[in-house]
Amino acid sequence: MLDVRPASLHSQSQIAHAQRVTAKSGSSFYWGMRILPRARREAMYAIYAFCREVDDIADGPDSPERKMAELDQWRAEVGRVFGGDPRTLTGRALFEPVRRFALAREELLSVIEGVAMDAREEMRAPSLAALRQYCARVAGAVGLLSIRAFGDASPRARDLALALGEALQLTNILRDLAEDAARGRLYLPRELLDKYGIGARDPAAVLAHPALPDLCAELAAMARAKFAEAQDALADCDRRKLRPAVIMMTIYRRILDKLLVRGWRRLDQPIEVAKPEKVWIALRHGLL
Secondary structure (H helix, E strand, O other), X not given: OOOOOOOOOOOHHHHHHHHHHHHHHOOOHHHHHOOOOHHXXXXXXXXXXXXXXXXXXXXXXXXXXXXXXXXXXXXXXXXXXXXXXXXXXXXXXXXXXXXXXXXXXXXXXXXXXXXXXXXXXXXXXXXXXXXXXXXXXXXXXXXHXXXXXXXXXXHHHHHHHHHXXXXXXXXXXXXXXXXXXXXXXXXXXXXXXXXXXXXXXXXXXXHOOOOHHHHHHHHHHHHHHHHHHHHHHHOOOOOOOOHHHHHHHHHHHXXXXXXXXXXXOOOOOOOOOOHHHHHHHHHHHHOO
């Protein structure tokens, strides 16, 4: 983890760094962030950069022991952010949003704990309870951080963040089956594997099993139910403040719809929402 000590805790260098990390990722989240007022947009860049850099540790080539040591460094950096002495560009980018928007320490640490589940190589046919815990950590916690940056931290906004986080993560799992398998990961829960008679736990063998489409259809139904929960919660929230969340929900619902049309036989056929469609969605919901 790069140790830097810029002169200011709120300089353009760390803000630009967080924006570069976010833009470079190509994530759909970037489209929701761009409609925010400047301070809230910069807060989201910092949150995303933190999540990206932490997640990259789990996806890297290091041993599990080395990955856990790197995650410990990030736990210490979160402590320094709240203590007023962050040492990294991303930590310094987080300092002002933490102060201004009351971002919670436990939610930042929860993201690290979720990534640690990958770093410890736990995510191969986890239990459904473990999968939901993982989703709550790597996606739900990000949602909870985000709604503070958006400006609506009401109870129903919290419900929306948690439900939408699980919906997005389940959609990612269904979209990235082949990519995850190449890393030795299999996020499909063991209860569903057993239900559909898939005894293998090797990712490649599971993806080749004839019952895979039925299993994925059930997991997709779970994702749809979480999207519906998020939509219900949105009705009791400040929709204008949560427009970035609405943009993300719309984009990811389209990804899930495309997955259902493609099916799970041709996993080599990529699924994405094209840039012009993302622009249209962002403009449509950004102007409501």
